[in-house]
Amino acid sequence: MAEIRIISLRKIKIGSHVQCDIYSKDGHLIFKKGNIMTEAIIDRLESMGVTRVLVEAGTVELVDDESKKPEDDGLPTDNIKEYSETFMLKKEFEQGKDALLNKDVDGAQDVALSIASKLETSNDIKKELDELKYGTEGVVTHSLNVAVLAGAIAIENGFAPKDIEELVVGGMLHDIGKLYIDPNVLNKKGRLDEKEFEIMKTHAEEGYRKLCDNRGVSHKVRMMAFQHHENNDGTGYPKRLRGDQIMWEARIIHVVDVYEAMTAKRCYKDHLLPGDVMEFVMGKYSTMFDIKAMDMFLKTIPAYRKGDIVRLSDGTQCQVLESNPLNSLRPLVVDLKTMKVMDLYSDRNYLSKTVTELIVKEGEVVKTQ
Ligand SMILES: [Fe+2]
Numbered sequence: 001m002a003e004i005r006i007i008s009l010r011k012i013k014i015g016s017h018v019q020c021d022i023y024s025k026d027g028h029l030i031f032k033k034g035n036i037m038t039e040a041i042i043d044r045l046e047s048m049g050v051t052r053v054l055v056e057a058g059t060v061e062l063v064d065d066e067s068k069k070p071e072d073d074g075l076p077t078d079n080i081k082e083y084s085e086t087f088m089l090k091k092e093f094e095q096g097k098d099a100l101l102n103k104d105v106d107g108a109q110d111v112a113l114s115i116a117s118k119l120e121t122s123n124d125i126k127k128e129l130d131e132l133k134y135g136t137e138g139v140v141t142h143s144l145n146v147a148v149l150a151g152a153i154a155i156e157n158g159f160a161p162k163d164i165e166e167l168v169v170g171g172m173l174h175d176i177g178k179l180y181i182d183p184n185v186l187n188k189k190g191r192l193d194e195k196e197f198e199i200m201k202t203h204a205e206e207g208y209r210k211l212c213d214n215r216g217v218s219h220k221v222r223m224m225a226f227q228h229h230e231n232n233d234g235t236g237y238p239k240r241l242r243g244d245q246i247m248w249e250a251r252i253i254h255v256v257d258v259y260e261a262m263t264a265k266r267c268y269k270d271h272l273l274p275g276d277v278m279e280f281v282m283g284k285y286s287t288m289f290d291i292k293a294m295d296m297f298l299k300t301i302p303a304y305r306k307g308d309i310v311r312l313s314d315g316t317q318c319q320v321l322e323s324n325p326l327n328s329l330r331p332l333v334v335d336l337k338t339m340k341v342m343d344l345y346s347d348r349n350y351l352s353k354t355v356t357e358l359i360v361k362e363g364e365v366v367k368t369q
Helices: 039-047 090-101 105-121 125-132 138-156 161-173 176-180 194-201 203-212 219-227 248-263 274-283 291-300
Strands: 004-008 029-031 052-056 309-312 317-322 332-335 341-343 355-359 365-367
Touching: 029 039, 090 105, 090 138, 090 176, 105 138, 105 161, 125 138, 138 161, 138 176, 138 248, 138 291, 161 219, 161 248, 176 203, 194 203, 203 219, 219 248, 248 274, 248 291, 274 291
Parallel strands: none
Antiparallel strands: 004 052, 309 317, 309 355, 317 332, 332 341, 355 365
């Protein structure tokens, strides 16, 4: 899982040397790597309306010293009890959890194949994707979510059945190396030191090795575990591969892995809205992620969906009429007061407007800042 976090701007320690570029929630670069954070900079950013920022874990010193806190991957607390009864894959998630916790690769593969076949016959994959947000904690739930998301991308983009299956299995097993990480490191609640961070990073290679021990696992699936933290520009790990050197399937898992990690409730007190994550992901177009994999991802998982009630930057409350496959942050909406339809993507009159809030349901409002 990529170590990317959303933090409150006020959590960054004054005087600390920031070792990563910092982005605002709308994807703008607001702070250059290598500079020192000052009170004045924080004040200025706050005056611009920036209160939460996206950073890479371990590169920013935090006030409460939690910068290198890993995701709550504590296996003992992993559970999937919050899934609704209507969730089509509920049974598979329960079985998949058992298989993964027992490090049962064959069992996990069987469950993944069952997930793939259910997804292929599903009339409404996107409804199933909606259920994923109810997942709670840990590497197991993350793996199951990634499996379903990867399968959905494969189906939405017309992959052959064999390729769909392999992506689902790869999603299920991509982080299996984490199950072999020293629990004291994996479950550590406080700051990971550099050495512990290096240990965490070994999960990609470790997972690959464990999967090589099982003859029933395909080469592609093994490589998805090995390469899912490689970045398109060669800055990833473990081999710092770039572009075409990274197996195509691993590039898809990489995008899904980051997206799932950032939207999951388990990660942070303030888990990100899909729109926030999408903006971050789009900001990493071609640096962290492969462009083609990103396009397939965006086609499958829109930031705002038909029926969502959103607020625009000018305060108007709108309903999404259609999500936009070309830019999922700029859907077709209708102003609920005037009933004027606005195409935020192609109509020049509305280019200055952005979606700033997502009103989830029954009037519950989640602010994006
Ligand atoms: Fe990972």
